[in-house]
Amino acid sequence: STLPLYSPTRVRDLLARHGLKPTKSLGQNFLIDGNILRAIAEAGGAAPGVPVLEIGPGLGVLTREIASRGAQVTALEKDERLRPVLSETLAGLDVRVIWGDALDFDYASLPEGTRVIANLPYYITGVLLSRFMHAPGVVSATVLVQKEVGQRLASRPGEDNYGFLSALAALHGTVRHIRDVPKGAFLPAPDVTSSVVRLDFDRTRPLPDPAFLKFVETALHHRRKTLRNNLRLSGLDGEAVGEALQEAGLRSDVRAEDVPLADLQRVAAVLGVIR
Numbered sequence: 001s002t003l004p005l006y007s008p009t010r011v012r013d014l015l016a017r018h019g020l021k022p023t024k025s026l027g028q029n030f031l032i033d034g035n036i037l038r039a040i041a042e043a044g045g046a047a048p049g050v051p052v053l054e055i056g057p058g059l060g061v062l063t064r065e066i067a068s069r070g071a072q073v074t075a076l077e078k079d080e081r082l083r084p085v086l087s088e089t090l091a092g093l094d095v096r097v098i099w100g101d102a103l104d105f106d107y108a109s110l111p112e113g114t115r116v117i118a119n120l121p122y123y124i125t126g127v128l129l130s131r132f133m134h135a136p137g138v139v140s141a142t143v144l145v146q147k148e149v150g151q152r153l154a155s156r157p158g159e160d161n162y163g164f165l166s167a168l169a170a171l172h173g174t175v176r177h178i179r180d181v182p183k184g185a186f187l188p189a190p191d192v193t194s195s196v197v198r199l200d201f202d203r204t205r206p207l208p209d210p211a212f213l214k215f216v217e218t219a220l221h222h223r224r225k226t227l228r229n230n231l232r233l234s235g236l237d238g239e240a241v242g243e244a245l246q247e248a249g250l251r252s253d254v255r256a257e258d259v260p261l262a263d264l265q266r267v268a269a270v271l272g273v274i275r
């Protein structure tokens with residue numbers, strides 16, 4: 001057929017010929033829009049010789065777009081039913097598919113300069129993003145996520161969607177919104193609008209202290225509550241918390257979501273959570 005691989009007709013035909021139905025619990029929403037595929041590959045930095053990690057190649061449409069730009073693609077796919085599909089759609093391309101759960105993969109083994117490019121399975125977005133952040137070889141992640149997750153990633157303290165995910169992203173680098181993606185760009189269409197975001201990880205900075213990450217997670221647990229309450233609920237002594245806030249120059253009733261990370265760091269230091 002002369003239709004491109006990502007056209008709805010070809011995608012339906014692939015599924016039918018291989019007797020497959022997209023599995024909702026695996027987040028299988030396949031891209032059927034060429035402009036979006038090109039935009040993701042482009043924004044993700046797919047170029048000759050660049051090591052790229054893709055999570056969930058699915059039918060291989062995005063994989064093809066990335067590999068045909070000369071990138072060295074490693075793709076992790078959990079759904080073994082897709083084996084015959086990928087051997088058909090990726091024929092002749094230099095792609096290594098690893099069959100297994102992306103949650104079990106050793107991200108620390110990735111080579112320096114790795115770029116993640118993926119239409120992520122939405123049910124594990126948060127965990128995967130934190131795995132990428134902690135992998136020293138990964139320099140960027142260009143990912144399709146639910147629009148709301150994209151907003152959370154890019155929010156700053158005091159903004160509407162600010163929370164632990166925002167803090168985590170800010171502690172590792174910068175976030176850029178590339179574009180929104182309507183439901184109709186997928187087959188089947190998901191329930192919500194999506195966004196392509198690009199995270200650039202600053203590998204010149206040391207990785208944040210795990211004890212501080214834990215503290216930030218605690219501090220933002222109920223983000224509309226006061227910082228003081230969040231910290232007290234986590235078992236810290238109320239009086240010590242009160243003094244630490246004062247020493248850090250924060251009001252005792254400051255809301256957790258309004259506190260800049262530098263201030264949280266001072267509170268954590270005063271409380272002896274970090275050095």
Ligand code: SAM
Nearest residue numbers: 029030031056057058077078079101102119121
């Ligand atoms: N890349 C394809 C595309 O854009 O059309 C498919 C994207 S689809 C949103 C998510 C893909 O991730 C599916 O192929 C699904 O089987 C796969 N997947 C889901 N959970 C996974 C896991 N735990 N590990 C690896 N792959 C997974």
